[in-house]
Amino acid sequence: MSQTVQGVIARSKGAPVEIVDIVIPDPGPHDVVVRVQACGVCHTDSHYRDGGINDEFPFLLGHEAAGIVETVGDQVTHVEPGEFVILNWRAVCGECRACKRGRPWYCFDSSNASKKMTLTDGTELSPALGIGAFADRTLVHERQCTKVDPEVDPAVAGLLGCGVMAGLGAAINTGNVARGDTVAVLGCGGVGDAAIAGARLAGARTIIAVDRDPRKLEWAKDFGATHTIDASTEDVEEKVKEYTDSFGADVVIDAVGRPETWKQAFYSRDLAGTVVLVGVPTPDMTIEMPLIDLFSHGGALKSSWYGDCLPERDFPTLIDLYRQGRLPLERFVTERIPLDQVEQSFAAMHRGDVLRSVVVR
Structure with missing residues (x-):
């Protein structure tokens, strides 16, 4: 059954972001619903808001995230409900010319959810980098989920999803x-x-x-x-x-x-x-x-x-290095904010006041 949650959207070029109700559909065969626990505020989200990526408004912003798998499609084998994951925007397909040549970090056909999240009036949303995680929950392809140590602070782990990994x-x-x-x-x-x-x-x-x-x-x-x-x-x-x-x-x-x-x-x-x-x-x-x-x-x-990364290889390794005290990921988290402060966090980011503001749920 579909569910309605809150999320942050950019409705038009340069307009302030809005918190609205969004509809998460039932997952398709290889889709996963993830309960978002934390999502970093990245320059890319600001670029989406300002029309610097494309003009496929409205955008569901947020992509640097970690959370818990809640619901999975009937053909999902990669993750199970209850697992802690970092979301990634390079869901390696294994079939494109880059993958077949042994260069999967260049995968040219990264997978995304088979269904669209929408506004309550049915307007389809374009999720930032195929993720859209400034929301209580989001819908992604199973391969966009990378399992890591569940003992790690989600606000720290999620940053590997984009900027820190880059x-x-x-x-x-x-x-x-x-x-x-x-x-x-x-x-x-x-x-x-x-x-x-x-x-x-x-x-x-x-x-x-x-x-x-x-x-x-x-x-x-x-x-x-x-x-x-x-x-x-x-x-x-x-x-x-x-x-x-x-x-x-x-x-x-x-x-x-x-x-x-x-x-x-x-x-x-x-x-x-x-x-x-x-x-x-x-x-x-x-x-x-x-x-x-x-x-x-x-x-x-x-x-x-994306730092020429392979999420399945790099995310768990980097989390292990963090747990060993060899990689100070926690220092990137400047502040933790609620969902309704995303617009202010963009301003702080552009002023250079923060390394990362992180939306926590």
């Missing part, structure tokens, strides 16, 4: 940071600090945090930064080289996603070093550079999609 994976999976490497991270919000934590976990010897906000540079030290650069007053390329024996960093991660920061990343790396773009640019951004520079610097220029 940053950790940018360092570990995409950047392949190795023991003894030098690493620079441009942008020290949630994703950037997660990249710093990932570089530390991988054994980098020098980790340079770059930002324009002194508060964020202080936060970055808590996650493992060994040096900081205030980009508002210091020359980023010059200082990175100063901290890396004049060579530049082995891996530079752009967690901002702007042309100027990407160029800084490019020119701050060592010869044959790696640049990883994990900050998401807007469609209007362009970049122009001398082609000879791309050739002469060598190395690798990579984009990191």
Whole structure:
């Protein structure tokens, strides 16, 4: 039987979000109803609200979530009612060309629920990243649920569902940071600090945090930064080289996603070093550079999609590292808020006051 719950929607471009009644249908054969316990407020949700993703309004916002499986479809085998899961937006299909070539972290046909959640008048909702978790419950495909240790705080666990995983994976999976490497991270919000934590976990010897906000540079030290650069007053390329024996960093991660920061990343790396773009640019951004520079610097220029993660592999492993005290996931949770404060949390996020606001139920 369908059920009516409360959820946060973006009804039109740029309009304040609203709390409304939404209808969760009975799950299809491979669908799952999850009772949401916590959901982080991510920049991507703000992009949806502002029309920066697409115009398929109204959106049911929220995607960085953890909760309890309540109801499952009649062909579900992946999870059972009562299990604690982190929701993910890369439900690997196993059949697309990426999966068949042994690169499932690039899966091009990720699964979503077979039915649509709606408003009470029948208007179909577009769930953010196929999840829609600023709600009491949400409907997802079974493969969007990754089981992890149920003893973990949902507010902490849920952050692996997007931003924290993106940053950790940018360092570990995409950047392949190795023991003894030098690493620079441009942008020290949630994703950037997660990249710093990932570089530390991988054994980098020098980790340079770059930002324009002194508060964020202080936060970055808590996650493992060994040096900081205030980009508002210091020359980023010059200082990175100063901290890396004049060579530049082995891996530079752009967690901002702007042309100027990407160029800084490019020119701050060592010869044959790696640049990883994990900050998401807007469609209007362009970049122009001398082609000879791309050739002469060598190395690798990579984009990191969701930290090139495999949720079934990475989420449980990272939760174990957190439980061992080796990964400080709890430091990303700046505040816990009720569902009716999502709009205010967007403002706090844009001011740089928080790493993550987390809606708890």
